[in-house]
Amino acid sequence: MKDYKLRFRQVHMDFHTSEKISGIGEKFDADEFAGTLDEARVNSVTCFARCHHGWLYYDSKNYPEMIHPGLKQKDLLEQQIKACHKRNIRVPVYTTVQWDHFTSSRHPEWVCINEDGTMVDTCNPESKGVYEAGFYKTLCVNTSYRDYLKAHIKDIFESVPEVDGIFLDIVMVVDCSCRTCVEGMLKENYDPVSREERLLYAKKMMEEFKKDISDYIRSFNSAASIFYNTSHIEPALRTVQDSYTHWELESLPSGGWGYVHFPNSARFARTTGLDLLGQTGKFHTMWGDFHSFKNKEALEYECYRMLAFNAKCMIGDQLDPDGKISKDVYQLIGSVYKEVEQKEPWCIEARPVCDMAIFTPEALGFNSGCGGTIPESVVGASTMLEEMGHQFDIVDVKSDFNSYKVIILPDEIIMNKELAEKVENYIEAGGSVIATYQSGLNSEKTAFASGVFGVNYLGEAPYSPDFIVPKGEIGKGLSETEYVMYKQGTHIEITEGTELLSSVNVPYFNRTWQHFCSHKHTPSSHQYGYPGIVKKGKVIYYSHPVFSTYAQLHPKWCKLLIKNGLDMLLPEPIVRYEGPTSLLACVNLQEQEKRYVLHMLHYIPEKRCQEIFTIEDVIPLYYTKVSMKLSEKAKAVKVVPDGENLDFKYHDGRIQFVIEKINGHAMVAIEY
Numbered sequence: 001m002k003d004y005k006l007r008f009r010q011v012h013m014d015f016h017t018s019e020k021i022s023g024i025g026e027k028f029d030a031d032e033f034a035g036t037l038d039e040a041r042v043n044s045v046t047c048f049a050r051c052h053h054g055w056l057y058y059d060s061k062n063y064p065e066m067i068h069p070g071l072k073q074k075d076l077l078e079q080q081i082k083a084c085h086k087r088n089i090r091v092p093v094y095t096t097v098q099w100d101h102f103t104s105s106r107h108p109e110w111v112c113i114n115e116d117g118t119m120v121d122t123c124n125p126e127s128k129g130v131y132e133a134g135f136y137k138t139l140c141v142n143t144s145y146r147d148y149l150k151a152h153i154k155d156i157f158e159s160v161p162e163v164d165g166i167f168l169d170i171v172m173v174v175d176c177s178c179r180t181c182v183e184g185m186l187k188e189n190y191d192p193v194s195r196e197e198r199l200l201y202a203k204k205m206m207e208e209f210k211k212d213i214s215d216y217i218r219s220f221n222s223a224a225s226i227f228y229n230t231s232h233i234e235p236a237l238r239t240v241q242d243s244y245t246h247w248e249l250e251s252l253p254s255g256g257w258g259y260v261h262f263p264n265s266a267r268f269a270r271t272t273g274l275d276l277l278g279q280t281g282k283f284h285t286m287w288g289d290f291h292s293f294k295n296k297e298a299l300e301y302e303c304y305r306m307l308a309f310n311a312k313c314m315i316g317d318q319l320d321p322d323g324k325i326s327k328d329v330y331q332l333i334g335s336v337y338k339e340v341e342q343k344e345p346w347c348i349e350a351r352p353v354c355d356m357a358i359f360t361p362e363a364l365g366f367n368s369g370c371g372g373t374i375p376e377s378v379v380g381a382s383t384m385l386e387e388m389g390h391q392f393d394i395v396d397v398k399s400d401f402n403s404y405k406v407i408i409l410p411d412e413i414i415m416n417k418e419l420a421e422k423v424e425n426y427i428e429a430g431g432s433v434i435a436t437y438q439s440g441l442n443s444e445k446t447a448f449a450s451g452v453f454g455v456n457y458l459g460e461a462p463y464s465p466d467f468i469v470p471k472g473e474i475g476k477g478l479s480e481t482e483y484v485m486y487k488q489g490t491h492i493e494i495t496e497g498t499e500l501l502s503s504v505n506v507p508y509f510n511r512t513w514q515h516f517c518s519h520k521h522t523p524s525s526h527q528y529g530y531p532g533i534v535k536k537g538k539v540i541y542y543s544h545p546v547f548s549t550y551a552q553l554h555p556k557w558c559k560l561l562i563k564n565g566l567d568m569l570l571p572e573p574i575v576r577y578e579g580p581t582s583l584l585a586c587v588n589l590q591e592q593e594k595r596y597v598l599h600m601l602h603y604i605p606e607k608r609c610q611e612i613f614t615i616e617d618v619i620p621l622y623y624t625k626v627s628m629k630l631s632e633k634a635k636a637v638k639v640v641p642d643g644e645n646l647d648f649k650y651h652d653g654r655i656q657f658v659i660e661k662i663n664g665h666a667m668v669a670i671e672y
């Protein structure tokens, strides 16, 4: 299934429709529907078989009682598919798995149970139970609900012709204490009283569920696309990857995910071998935000950024209950998708070219909730690296470290024997490592798991905040004075052959009720405390959690300390440019076309209101100087798609050119 390729311009057409509304689909016109999508250059649209209210939108052979009672055109889905196929628009079919109001209210015995005996309500942890608005009671796929779901999938294939694929929404690992799960856990020797064991069981059962359902779907259509949606793509999904044909990264920047989620999810997903798409929405905020419009500039950025991160584009919309497609929404979507269509030839089969990788602590556990989260240490590290223009992936234990020149172990990478050996072999083979704070400690957090870090662990630092004193090369751009390190570090001593790059001075005392000074932390006593940054061969170790500090507070000195460390380990990064930190650079390679494609994105998300980030203006950049270190000799450098040729020259083994104008997004092809 590794060769499944997604289309570039997709729409996810939500249709969760209350039974209290009548005239469903009465203004639907198949030709107008498909024609509007086509005009907006959409070439794949996910349409609805069943919604979170639990209603069907097709002429069900086996479950006519589940058809939406207000549905005027019983074959709504069939008409959508036929009209779209006529225009070569693909139509994967949406169904819901764990949220279904119709089913959960008729079959409470199928609902997941919390350990206190209440029903699991994913979006309302403080749920008022039965009297809560919303369809978020969560169904348990280990109960006989699974048989019902399979019968529904069979019904889709029997009732609807030409099903291209199935999108299964809301498929989460749930901490469930329902009778079926408890009996299952006891049978397999899991302790249901322990939350950790319940989650392990739930994860195992969820993998089994996906394999079961994918086999079942493939028995009807072996070529069907299959995706189980939990939005965040994380290392824990690797073990069940064969049940998927591709990844969809649901990540609406104004819908709770923010602008940092998508790139961090994509940087891992793109390393797994499956094709991926990014999912945003046309909504100003979130799904279900009817009659709202995202700023065009924000939609541009979100889609072009997907292209830069090797993903195809998907924009979420919701059809009005009367079924009439909105011309205005598709003018907005079309204005961006027409540009995407022009840019596509430089994105097909493009793979990222990365100097380095961040090892994610997610690899050591798993997210179980809806939406998923990116660990703070990874957010801090990736924000820094993006601001520096570095090219990187996010990796786990299964990744091949040797494809990268530098591996970053951010703040919390506790090492078992397997990981310690992997890191040692990587360094032996010539790789460089940056490790911070607890990264490198053994599972008991009593000592470093390997000698490669060049230090002994004495415990947590006795003082915090304390003060780093940058010196020499590691202190480039900083004064040789004290800089506060806000978060507690480790207390270390250096071993033989390790170079001390910067030391830490300690405060007069820690701030307590008995001794404190001024509003915030105690100032430095100017007395040496312990080592702060050390280097042993190609490993640089920082004793403070600089990455999570950066994610929380953004101190520029933390970034400069990492930047200088990277300059020492990687003197020739693939790309360098003179531009603001708001500029995002992504280097891709199209091997078959014999060209590199450099994406430069300059959009600035701002939080000007209480709740969301958005983008309203595009601020162009002029005359951006770029240099790149490529293994091939360039024949031509072109701004694409327009094809304008740029002058270039070589200096110290790096190709140099100037991009005259970056108006939001610029792509430069370096042909060799």
Ligand SMILES: [Zn+2]
Residues within 6 Å of the ligand: 111, 112, 113, 140, 141, 142, 143, 176, 177, 178, 179, 180, 181, 182
């Ligand atoms: Zn259960």
